[in-house]
Amino acid sequence: MRFLRYTVLFVALILWVAGLSSTVSHWLYNAGVIVDDYRHGDLYRISALSQFKDDQPVCPPSNRASDTASTHLYIIGDSFSEEQRIGQNDFRVSHYQRVKWGFTQRAQLDPSKRNVLLLETVERHFREHFAQPVNELVVEKDTAQNPTPIQMWWEKLNADYHRSDVEERLASTLFSQDWAFWFKEAKAALTLDWFNRASTGVSLSRDQKNIFLDFDTDTTRKKLSSFSELSDAEVNTLVDSLNSVADRYRQLGFDDVYLSIIPNKATILEPNRGAYNHLIERVQNSPALRVKTVNIYLPYKQAKQSPYLNGDTHWNCQGRSLWLEAVRKQLAI
Template sequence: MKILRYIVLAIGCLIWIVGLSPSILPWLWKEQIVEDGYQYGDLYKLSTLSAFRDPRKHCTGYLPPARPESPKKVHLYIIGDSFTEKGRVGKADFAVDEYTYVHLADFLHIKLDTAEHNILLIETVERHFRQRFATELTVLVPDTATFVAKVGPGKFVHRLDEAFSGKHTADRLDGFLFQNDLALRIKEWKSDFNHRFFDREASGVTLVNNDRDMVYYMDTDTPEITSAFTPVRTTELDSMIANLNASRNFADSLGFDNVILSIIPNKVSVLSPGYGRYNNLIERIYNHPGLEMPYIDILPDFRRMGRSAYLKGDSHWTCEGQTLWLNKVNALINRLVGGPAS
């Protein structure tokens, strides 16, 4: 009986430590000791509706096209978000010699090698474009060496507050205890019951197209600027274009040879643009006469692809959608590197 008490105490201490520590759970995810909660999609994690359980697939086998002969090595830098993070795309997916990625929330201290052909790709999902270009980009920091500086919690007292924050602790405990298949099945029973009998689903998602598709609520049911249905005034559009061009000019001053823009459409913009009065943000940015950089436009292609462009239980693209984007990026890189003759 005493041994049983010690076992229960040990388990309780383990759960308590995982709940308080910001670093243990990510390590458990990395070592695949526990699931990270995204194994069936980020939208499924929010809703736990069984119809949208979509096992995660890793896209493999993509081969970039051959690159035209160039006197310089090609170095691609990406400032991006979750669509281009590690694990989704990497150096092997691009027709380049060198590759550097930094998240839009972090900082890239940079010293360019002018012996290389340096290309900067700015990638952002549609929902966050207006936030990110309300000002100029501040990700690039001139320095004597190139390295990524991640934004951390800050001083010790801030890290302590983070550790004892009730919301973060609850999130860590949920990730540790309730993202396994057994717990998810029980959550599904509750979510399916509420949806079927009360027409109610989790507040983080929106069902569209007669409940056949699921999208992120920030893209639809909010008056905030993340929504694809919140109006964009011409003055705001002009301001974003000015900030884009200023960001490109700053990149030019650091020695970049080319700067490319890529706005990844929200899932709802592809599958249900008639959900409300669509603001046409992507088209208006790309077609603005003041835009001073080349861009990668996949919105028309994705609309032709329909449901095959996005994962059923996730807000990210399928392997087919990713391949289409990579083909367009690599084609543009090859044109820029090859020059007018290409």
Template sequence: MGRVWPLLLRYVVLATSAMILTVGVSKNIQRRIYSAGIIPDQYRYGDLYNTSCLKDFKEVDFNINSELSPSDKPQTRFKNVDLYTIGDSFTPMDTSFYAGDKNYHIWLGVNQESVTLDPTKNSILVIEIIERTIQERLKKDFKALYIDRGFSVAKKPDNRPPHPPHSGAHIFEKFGEQINQRLEFMLFNFDPILILKELKSQIMLSWFHRTHPGAIISKDEQFLFYQIEADPQSPLSAFYSLTPTDIDSVVTNMNSIREHYLKMGFNEVYFCLIPNKTTICAPSLANYNGQIPAIESHPNLQAPTLSVIQSIKPNPSWFHKGDGHWNVHGKRFWLRTVNGLVEKWSKKNTHNH
């Protein structure tokens, strides 16, 4: 009997290690275990808190500050307008919050969705882009992102679900990608361990004025930012120096995207450029490069824009404390802006190109 327990312990350790490794190599298995409540969500207090583990930026009511409610859905739906949107993590809301008769959304870069345009309605496309990605997404990658993986027009109605569920064949999709990050998230994001992480982070900030790489705290210690947004040397920062050619190239590609969708039969294509958190919450951090105003006022820009930067500027509270995205107030502003556009188009006679 004395030999059984060590052997049993060995098998338990081996089985546990095998399970951990299996979850570590598959993002889909990890998501299923997370959905079952076995492991915590690493972003439950905000993505910047997750990076920095600074207790002062631990947004314990993060979900409450993020989630829209049924009362945010439009009271009126405009039957002669269909709305199409392409966006990133700033526009994750369900399409039922939009005021079009039918509403379609693509999470940028995930897939191409085939749709059938209704000739009796105004078909409007709104493309949302966060400021830090403008020079990436609207330069060399614009065709791959917004055309090759955007909307395509089907000749016949496509009744397939837009995002079919993953089958077992996809469990090990992208095998081993980001295994270290997944293992860390799975093993070291339980609340008791976070207390130790917070202690370490506070010591680093208090004694050495340093934060974890990837996050930067403002000088007044009121805001937390992505390092790539706050560092003037980062090409993704709104403080990074841009040339007139950089702006010209973006404008040219925006016009090309618009022309592509107009030829497909859309009535109009709008761009909405969302400012970085640093642009709103720390405008004096460094010299702002003025990218969004330069694009929106460019004399060669043919694509119309939903300009939001001036409305967001007085409202830094629209951004999460421990996250780089806007909170429910920002989401509501986005919905008001887009649904206002839908209402505007509902007053126009239906026409197609």
């Protein structure tokens, strides 16, 4: 009995630590103890509505990277340009580097190459990103003269320890298996059928055929929703900020700076849900804008089929292909 008690206590301790530590959770994931609870889509994960359960596709690789290409590509981007979705092989470039919004990386530009910076952001976060200085990519003349500072063990431990999202991480650790989603699906279906209410964090289209992130549709999310008010003055301020960011990176050695705003799912699939603020068009068509843009809004609007996954905020393989085609054409890579 004592052995069983200590075993249960040890297992509970390991799972609790996994909720706090990225290192431990990755170790348990690789060991098969916990599974990826995003595997059927981030919106399905939140809602647990079985009609939006969608296996994540494996899109065909482009295999375009070349050691002899004359372009080096740098991206400051969000989840759309994460490694599992986009990579160097998708572009005709000889060097590729991506940094996530909110994080910092250093880069040393090769003056003998064409250095291109792509600012990629989903529509809901554009107003946040350019309401403040953009310093995610730090350009240095010689990174060998300024090596990355060595982190002490306590600094690494502090970076690995997550206090703010521990509840969500524990839930993912404990309830990521299929058996848990079976119970979640039953509860979600009952709530929708009896009370016509979906889980907090998502919203359904009026015909209930599409599911969106609540951020995209809730107008109280004033900086996030496609349907929140956006004044001309704020558009001008954002364009000025974008111009300033591009000018600074050009001064640091970039030959070209481009902007790509990826539409919110609700913007494309249910634009008449409310008064759409037309953020993308107003920014891209501003006469004051001095930054080249990758216009994916129009191709998505004209697409005969949805460019988004059924149960996810991100694109499907067709949507990915449309974006890559637009980027390659505009950046000539």
